[in-house]
Amino acid sequence: MGRGRLRVYLGSAPGVGKTYAMLAEGGRRAGRGTDVVVGFVETHGRPRTAALLEGLEIVPRTTVSYRGASFTEMDADAVIARRPQVALIDELAHTNVPGSPRTKRWQDIERILDAGIDVVTNVNVQHLESVNDVVEQITGVPQRETVPDEVVRRADQVELVDMAPEALRRRMAHGNIYPPEKIDAALGNYFRAGNLIALRELALLWLADKVDDQLDRYRADHGIAGTWEARERVVVALTGGPEGDTLVRRAARIADRTKGADLLAVHVARSDGLADVSPANLTRQRALVESLGGSYHQVVGANVPDALLDFAGGVNATQLVLGASRRGKLAQLFSPGVGVTTTARSGSIDVHLVTHEEIGQGRRWRALRAAGLPAARRYAGFALAAAGLPLLTVLLVQMRVQVPLAGDILLFQAAVVGVALVGGLYPALFAAIGGSLLLNYFFTPPTGHFTVERPQGLLQLVVFVVVGVTVSTIVDVTARRGREAAGARADAEALSTLAGDILRGEHGAITTRGHPYDALGGILERLRETFTLTTVTLLERDPEAPVTPDSLRDPDCWSIVANTGGEPCTSPDAGEADILVEDGTLSLVLRGRAMPASDRRVLEAFAAQAAVALHHRRLAEQARQVRPLEAAEEMRTALLTIVSRDLRAPLASARAAVEGLRGPDAPPAGERHDDLAATAADSLARLDRLVADLLDMSRLQSGSLGMSPRRVAAEDAVPRAVSGNDRDAVEIRIPEGLPEMVADPALLQRVLANVIANAVRFNPPGVPVLATASALGDRLEIRVIDRGPGIRPAGRHRLFQPLQRLGDRDGETGVDLALARGLAEAMDGDLTPEETPGGGLTMVLTMPTRPRRVARPVREAPAPGGNVSDSALADPLIIDRVAAWRDRIGHGKDRPAPPDGRRHD
Numbered sequence: 001m002g003r004g005r006l007r008v009y010l011g012s013a014p015g016v017g018k019t020y021a022m023l024a025e026g027g028r029r030a031g032r033g034t035d036v037v038v039g040f041v042e043t044h045g046r047p048r049t050a051a052l053l054e055g056l057e058i059v060p061r062t063t064v065s066y067r068g069a070s071f072t073e074m075d076a077d078a079v080i081a082r083r084p085q086v087a088l089i090d091e092l093a094h095t096n097v098p099g100s101p102r103t104k105r106w107q108d109i110e111r112i113l114d115a116g117i118d119v120v121t122n123v124n125v126q127h128l129e130s131v132n133d134v135v136e137q138i139t140g141v142p143q144r145e146t147v148p149d150e151v152v153r154r155a156d157q158v159e160l161v162d163m164a165p166e167a168l169r170r171r172m173a174h175g176n177i178y179p180p181e182k183i184d185a186a187l188g189n190y191f192r193a194g195n196l197i198a199l200r201e202l203a204l205l206w207l208a209d210k211v212d213d214q215l216d217r218y219r220a221d222h223g224i225a226g227t228w229e230a231r232e233r234v235v236v237a238l239t240g241g242p243e244g245d246t247l248v249r250r251a252a253r254i255a256d257r258t259k260g261a262d263l264l265a266v267h268v269a270r271s272d273g274l275a276d277v278s279p280a281n282l283t284r285q286r287a288l289v290e291s292l293g294g295s296y297h298q299v300v301g302a303n304v305p306d307a308l309l310d311f312a313g314g315v316n317a318t319q320l321v322l323g324a325s326r327r328g329k330l331a332q333l334f335s336p337g338v339g340v341t342t343t344a345r346s347g348s349i350d351v352h353l354v355t356h357e358e359i360g361q362g363r364r365w366r367a368l369r370a371a372g373l374p375a376a377r378r379y380a381g382f383a384l385a386a387a388g389l390p391l392l393t394v395l396l397v398q399m400r401v402q403v404p405l406a407g408d409i410l411l412f413q414a415a416v417v418g419v420a421l422v423g424g425l426y427p428a429l430f431a432a433i434g435g436s437l438l439l440n441y442f443f444t445p446p447t448g449h450f451t452v453e454r455p456q457g458l459l460q461l462v463v464f465v466v467v468g469v470t471v472s473t474i475v476d477v478t479a480r481r482g483r484e485a486a487g488a489r490a491d492a493e494a495l496s497t498l499a500g501d502i503l504r505g506e507h508g509a510i511t512t513r514g515h516p517y518d519a520l521g522g523i524l525e526r527l528r529e530t531f532t533l534t535t536v537t538l539l540e541r542d543p544e545a546p547v548t549p550d551s552l553r554d555p556d557c558w559s560i561v562a563n564t565g566g567e568p569c570t571s572p573d574a575g576e577a578d579i580l581v582e583d584g585t586l587s588l589v590l591r592g593r594a595m596p597a598s599d600r601r602v603l604e605a606f607a608a609q610a611a612v613a614l615h616h617r618r619l620a621e622q623a624r625q626v627r628p629l630e631a632a633e634e635m636r637t638a639l640l641t642i643v644s645r646d647l648r649a650p651l652a653s654a655r656a657a658v659e660g661l662r663g664p665d666a667p668p669a670g671e672r673h674d675d676l677a678a679t680a681a682d683s684l685a686r687l688d689r690l691v692a693d694l695l696d697m698s699r700l701q702s703g704s705l706g707m708s709p710r711r712v713a714a715e716d717a718v719p720r721a722v723s724g725n726d727r728d729a730v731e732i733r734i735p736e737g738l739p740e741m742v743a744d745p746a747l748l749q750r751v752l753a754n755v756i757a758n759a760v761r762f763n764p765p766g767v768p769v770l771a772t773a774s775a776l777g778d779r780l781e782i783r784v785i786d787r788g789p790g791i792r793p794a795g796r797h798r799l800f801q802p803l804q805r806l807g808d809r810d811g812e813t814g815v816d817l818a819l820a821r822g823l824a825e826a827m828d829g830d831l832t833p834e835e836t837p838g839g840g841l842t843m844v845l846t847m848p849t850r851p852r853r854v855a856r857p858v859r860e861a862p863a864p865g866g867n868v869s870d871s872a873l874a875d876p877l878i879i880d881r882v883a884a885w886r887d888r889i890g891h892g893k894d895r896p897a898p899p900d901g902r903r904h905d
Contacts, residue, residue: 263294381423428472
């Protein structure tokens, strides 16, 4: 049994008719004799949609109970047991009610497909995971239900259900989508014309990518290598040279002239690693490509034209942009170059050869010359040839009788090889020519003349020269490649060490004297150590300074961004070498020794990484500056919410009770009178507790929370924390003989009161909350155990985020547990949640039983429930713990949302 086929109707917006299209498709298939059932369809009261259900079999739904209410969901097991040919299932991105076998409906559909049943379903574009944040930014409405893009991309068929924005708004106005009371709000918010146009474009773009994937798979499955011009794609080839900026901008203009054309940049890295590539140029050009809306790619190939054409064919490119050759005229006589070769083999791909300022400047010759042997070895080779060949000649003349001409040639050949090993190509060529002249004059008949008597002697001399030149060239190229490989290995090791330092520093594995790793300083220090420099300075040019040769060297136009080593350099001229990056706005200045040209590539890589690190540092600084403002805004919004919702309830209750006592219909003293007075007292007590919590939250954030730690017994602290209303709902079991805790009594009472009140709130009626304690080493653990609905492990991290509201229960302030943990940590304790065996939640309060050895005064501040005396001492880490907790609550909005809302945070 094979897997079923999936057909998805993709809606550009709610109300475009995707459910209608799905049911119409089901009706057509049923009319052709296909066994079709309705697994789940929601008509939303639309009569035309409901009419399409007539004649189709509907699989009964299953009922799921959640929080005392009953809900209906699709019964996937019943659909599988029915075993139809096709199942119609609405709302692919739907989230099932907690307690269902699977969390998401698309997971139910996957199980049905695995059973061999075809499925027809639908989803709106705003529910796709990849565009969810974009939709929220456009419409201002977050989408809680999403489906992974891969689920829809794997579908066998995806059909777009679309409607013009004006037509959709008319359909909304006629009442064909929402009830009349919701029409005006919908048209003025989500269904604005601009929103609908943007959603429509998102759907078209997403579907275009899906079609591209299908086309690529089809061409790959059928072995189609030619270009199909279904969509314009412009590929620009980058060599890493300075002309790349011109090529990228030219390719972008070509793409812009063709509406909807894609821009792709590709760099072919030579597999032998010998290409003349500038990492700084590639980094800058990659940023330029991405800023123009393109994408950057890198491939490895021994043959550049073949690798380039393979990439262009793989992405179905229609146009290829290349730079005109930088090679000189002499080099072009021996090889046509990458551009000419690629053009000749491009087939149906249009090739643009773009002129630039680097044409004819030469690249390969400079690279080979820079990679040659050092001058000292070349001079030694010339010296060896000048001295060694005459000595060899004198020796062989003395042994003329014993050594024949063939032996003389072999000995001179060995001398040429030796010179090539020492000095490289040019000294070996000098030795080969000089050796041939000496052989001709002293050993080839007639001797004493530069003539050859017999043809055999001439042939021997010619072979000697050819072999000498060939061997010299091979030896020189081998030595050159060996030196280049050694240099490349050293460069790779330096860059690998740099990358490792950056990665480990970003993950916190590297610290400097306890401080976080500074990526920019680490890069400069690694550069200084690698090349044994005395000073490395990163300079930034004043953006308002004129760009002239003099201003680029003027110290007044540059400012020091970072420095390592000795006295910083104040201008690019102050060091032995400088590398310009970021279009000349940054300069990495080196002092200590002259840098050879062969190290330029690695230096440019270090400079590019330093520029990136500088950008990251500035972004982080901006984020740090904005974070307090965000935290303050979040706190202000939450406080307004609490004041408007949570404080209003106890105020209203207290006011109603007081008016009942004072009004003309006030009851006489008695049971009714006492009830109203108790209601007023309870409401005011609740209001007082809310205000106290908010004040303590403010103290924790400002770092002004004062405390007076002393020894406190658990059997005394726990009963005091239980309010009068909760005494019958809490069972206290504190064993005797437990060590005393070190804590501020008033703050400890607040912590326990908040935790116990939270447990009582969610505990089932008639079942008491259990409070117990036990000793563990030098810590005392107090456990508050309830038997409520509990909370999933994935959602526990939000329990202690302040000013959050989870669930739909009234009166939840979102402060109790956040404040409790903050106060506990300020007293060197901890508050953690655990699962209660058998169901429920256990809050574990861990407090120290020994005071800290070192203590210092804390600035005085009135503690909740008491004052701090002048002699009060506190743990020196308390202030750090309060600060850490304050930082944590400032980041609360960045944490992921929990899957359910059992408790407030």
